[in-house]
Amino acid sequence: ASTAKPLPSYVSWKNSDSMIIHTPTTIETKRSAIGSSIITPSDRLFIRNNLPAPTAADIGDVNAWKLSIEGVSKPETFSVADLKQMGFETMAAVLQCSGNGRGLFPGNPSGTKWQTGAAGCVMWTGVAVRDVIKALGGVSTGMIYMTGTGGEKLPAGIDPLAVVVERSVPLAAMQDALLAWEMNGEPMPLAHGGPLRLIVPGYSGVNNIKYIKRLAFTKDQTQAAIQKTGYRMSPIGQKGDPTQPAVWTMDAKSWITSPSPDSGPIKAGQVQIKGVALGALEEVAKVDVSLDGGANWQPARLVGPDLGKYAWRQFVLSMNLKAGQYLVSTRVTTKSGVQQVALSTENAAGYLNSSWIYHSVRINVA
Template structure:
């Protein structure tokens, strides 16, 4: 509420100076009353997001980037998508913020303050790709319910924190540990305090990876509130829902974690391929683990017009979940022929890789540039939509931009 009051006060001041006069009766505007023009929270200001970002949903907040906004090698906050299942926690008291590790598979529960976490364990920094499992959902046919993400629910920021494996080692985990499940401070949309908006996790082998962090910094600063301040689990390469925000408890489970949105059909796809629109029983839905190979052309923005005989330089990023991207290609003839892009190695495992290419066009006209990445197991992005699934996950179809040669 303090922030709102601040905005209100600055607005009143600015408005008064603009009009060259005080707002009449401004002194008698009742305390707690915000003039109508100020009541609709501006999400761009609220979350420091670029005006080009798309608001898909305002309760809960879900905001995505556009391909050309993701041009930076390291995604800055202003271009980072927000995916929330519940309401962002208010009044975070970091002095009293605690992380508890409990569950069937710990010897005995243990609690750490933020300061203990930061100082007791070695800090690591990695660039980690986080993509929403439902990125690209809007293209599926028949449509799948949920936020209709296009291409912008992906980011690769630089995360700093401590390794989850170091903490688990300190706590002591029993041999029968199967999964970790996170719990967080966000609240359910219905207002029911007994409900968790989301409580997902990862199997032990992912939890124990070197790059799986409990992060307290993003791009060298405190994590922005909408992205999980003060503590976020970051499990790069997996559906970003596994990277829980506002973490205050992690349970080490002796079975697959059964928290909210772990059960079918959330973040699951049919274990066997199905026809578009087919009904799938919950029992036949399998948990998504690594995200598939994918890429984005981030420059130029779709719609570029160039003159004949000009060379067009394109660039973008490619990623492949747990794997690495091995080759990157582009096509200007709808996949009839493909040409190689120059592809960089990742800065670290699970970071996206940067590609570029210089394109010559044979004649004037309308073109689409299609980009296709192939991972180190030889699996490529499809040009058409991949296998339909009831919830519209894992759309890794080739990204394309329109170009006109005049």
């Protein structure tokens, strides 16, 4: 009997064969199912919700959805229809949960045991935050953070700060941020943050606020628990607190998508070793592949168009493999020479695992 859980109704349109359903709010893309055309198909993109997602009835008319903007010279509230008249940009950017790869840390940190599939490369369309801010006379002096607030209805009887999805990122992140109403050429699905989503490219998943209702430029980081104590790089055994680094930018990282360790033995002969590599904040310069756990490295070939520094690159290494066991490792280097780390510091909640050692995969060739 199959023990596979069904897709929850709010994402029933996802391709269930491609997904690993950890819980109704944590749904991962299978390693081999991210597709091979750079952009992750929307029906295979992972899902992570810290609060139950709003329903279509909660949202109503998507063009009438309101965003208030504060901490600027002329604070203003815009509808999505207004924003659509203020600018137009399209950008490819990787969306990756802060906890992607948590299940590959050796120490069993708490939280969903994501492998590689809490990530995707997505085309986002919307208006640049900087254009909206310009129209409002610029950011007020003294502001150091950009704070976005999710539009979920909050459960009654609980301190809102304990549950609201509200995140602050350094003001500089505003430069390339987008208020997006479209994803992969379609209106932003509700499950992915429609009617309007804040995209902060280069920053991990949690900073990309879905159903955003407020964008504020602030002197301080929000007091919301998800910022104050949550998503902190806490030492193992310690609780999160504001003195610890916040989970903000991602790191250079790569992994193989094929052969997938879950797809059984591979036939000896010519094998295409494929994967994806992100530079996080910079373009990918090269990816090296090792078949012996990092003793020897060979350059892979980058495949397909370069969609900019916030996208990922596909890579392939075509190899003639004899029968045997191989420990396959991949290591990305960015344009300025930043190399994917060998080891990531394990932390209490298992955030930001970008270690090539922990992402190495044993494959059997028969």
